[in-house]
Amino acid sequence: MQLINLAHPKQTVSFQQALKQGQGVNRGLFFPPNIPSLENIDALLDGDFLAICQRVLEPFVGDEIPEEPLGELLQQAFTFTPRLVATSDGSHALELFHGPSLAFKDFGARFMAQCLHFFGDEECTILTATSGDTGAAVAHAFHRVPNIDVVVLYPQNGVTPLQEKLFCTLGDNIRTFAVDDDFDTCQALVKRSFEDDNIRRTLRLNSANSINIARLLAQVCYYFEAAARIPGNDKLVFSVPSGNFGNITAGAIAKAMGLPIKRLIAATNINDTVPRFFQTGSWDPNPTVATLSNAMDISAPNNYVRLARLIEQQHWSIGEDVVAVAIDDETTTQAMQKLFADGYLAEPHTALAHHALLAQQDRGESGVFLGTAHPAKFLERVEQATGHQTPLPPVLAEHAQREVLSTKISGDYQEFRETLLS
Numbered sequence: 576m577q578l579i580n581l582a583h584p585k586q587t588v589s590f591q592q593a594l595k596q597g598q599g600v601n602r603g604l605f606f607p608p609n610i611p612s613l614e615n616i617d618a619l620l621d622g623d624f625l626a627i628c629q630r631v632l633e634p635f636v637g638d639e640i641p642e643e644p645l646g647e648l649l650q651q652a653f654t655f656t657p658r659l660v661a662t663s664d665g666s667h668a669l670e671l672f673h674g675p676s677l678a679f680k681d682f683g684a685r686f687m688a689q690c691l692h693f694f695g696d697e698e699c700t701i702l703t704a705t706s707g708d709t710g711a712a713v714a715h716a717f718h719r720v721p722n723i724d725v726v727v728l729y730p731q732n733g734v735t736p737l738q739e740k741l742f743c744t745l746g747d748n749i750r751t752f753a754v755d756d757d758f759d760t761c762q763a764l765v766k767r768s769f770e771d772d773n774i775r776r777t778l779r780l781n782s783a784n785s786i787n788i789a790r791l792l793a794q795v796c797y798y799f800e801a802a803a804r805i806p807g808n809d810k811l812v813f814s815v816p817s818g819n820f821g822n823i824t825a826g827a828i829a830k831a832m833g834l835p836i837k838r839l840i841a842a843t844n845i846n847d848t849v850p851r852f853f854q855t856g857s858w859d860p861n862p863t864v865a866t867l868s869n870a871m872d873i874s875a876p877n878n879y880v881r882l883a884r885l886i887e888q889q890h891w892s893i894g895e896d897v898v899a900v901a902i903d904d905e906t907t908t909q910a911m912q913k914l915f916a917d918g919y920l921a922e923p924h925t926a927l928a929h930h931a932l933l934a935q936q937d938r939g940e941s942g943v944f945l946g947t948a949h950p951a952k953f954l955e956r957v958e959q960a961t962g963h964q965t966p967l968p969p970v971l972a973e974h975a976q977r978e979v980l981s982t983k984i985s986g987d988y989q990e991f992r993e994t995l996l997s
């Protein structure tokens with residue numbers, strides 16, 4: 576499928592080009608001009624997860640990746656599945672954290688790595704900014720993939736020590752930079768590098784952060800998987816903990832493809848640019864504030880333009896089809912406590928989504944909140960809120976022993992550029 580650049584609609588590219596370029600001219604994001612609608616969704620939902628992925632992705636990539644290699648590639652990428660867990664209040668957690676880096680970003684990163692591998696393995700550098708979990712997912716997805724170097728930038732004080740251990744200890748083809756500033760600055764450094772022709776050509780830059788269309792498309796699949804596990808329901812409500820708004824955009828694509836999603840809830844922390852935008856109509860980002868749900872400490876969400884396009888194109892109404900809620904740290908802590916008392920252990924991002932779901936769900940609707948990270952990834956915060964000590968899953972326990980290999984830099988572009996080229 577040909578994709579267009581949302582900032583410069585005359586630029587159209589193939590999926591392969593979008594995959595490799597990341598973003599287009601004018602820093603524009605690539606997106607399908609129209610979302611294909613799927614027929615026979617009921618039959619599709621009878622399949623297992625990999626079969627569902629195949630049917631969902633085929634309309635987007637089928638002309639470039641034939642059926643058989645697509646199936647093989649999906650098998651390589653998705654060595655784990657989403658799990659749907661019912662909570663005692665009648666809602667469902669869609670747990671997306673059973674992959675190698677224990678967060679939902681494994682889905683997008685691993686699909687992207689396999690697609691790059693499929694389209695040939697010319698040398699390139701994956702340059703990405705992370706507020707925590709992208710770095711781990713990308714580092715693990717690309718670790719030791721031949722001909723691909725990975726550079727990850729993250730806010731030094733914006734990730735937990737364990738998160739850092741998980742992606743800054745791999746070495747080999749993975750380089751990590753601890754930036755003495757916030758996530759928006761990391762993201763700005765990445766954007767500037769892409770605009771820097773010299774850097775872009777020398778290193779053959781590719782972005783793997785959530786602006787890459789491959790990551791977004793991979794995430795569409797698990798909305799269908801959730802629907803498949805809640806049979807007979809045509810009133811699905813998904814609550815999505817949102818930072819850069821990639822995950823909820825994937826949900827919006829699923830809705831546009833015909834999945835019976837009644838409402839999408841964008842649950843943010845107090846970095847609430849979108850909830851305020853929905854209320855007041857003015858786009859007015861505040862300085863980014865550190866919160867318990869640090870992977871969502873983003874006040875200028877990159878993917879919002881894609882969601883905005885879908886809202887307009889599909890004639891969705893704000894308040895009905897799409898809503899946004901901002902939740903502060905105190906409420907997030909209470910949400911973790913309440914869930915724990917009800918027998919479900921959740922980390923802050925997931926608990927925040929659960930709280931937003933209960934606030935925005937009507938009777939007769941099937942509520943699903945997305946579990947975006949394993950509680951052990953945020954174990955200090957989980958323990959502080961609930962008093963419960965989460966045992967480290969083996970992958971984390973092993974990384975926790977290793978030494979952090981990151982280079983420390985300020986937010987200055989020239990400094991970063993020189994280090995990158997050295």
Ligand SMILES: *Cc1c(COP(=O)(O)O)cnc(C)c1O
Nearest residue numbers: 708817818819820821822870947
């Ligand atoms: C990245 C992340 C989010 C936010 O997802 P977006 O697609 O950026 O909105 C939420 N929760 C966790 C744990 C994350 O790592």
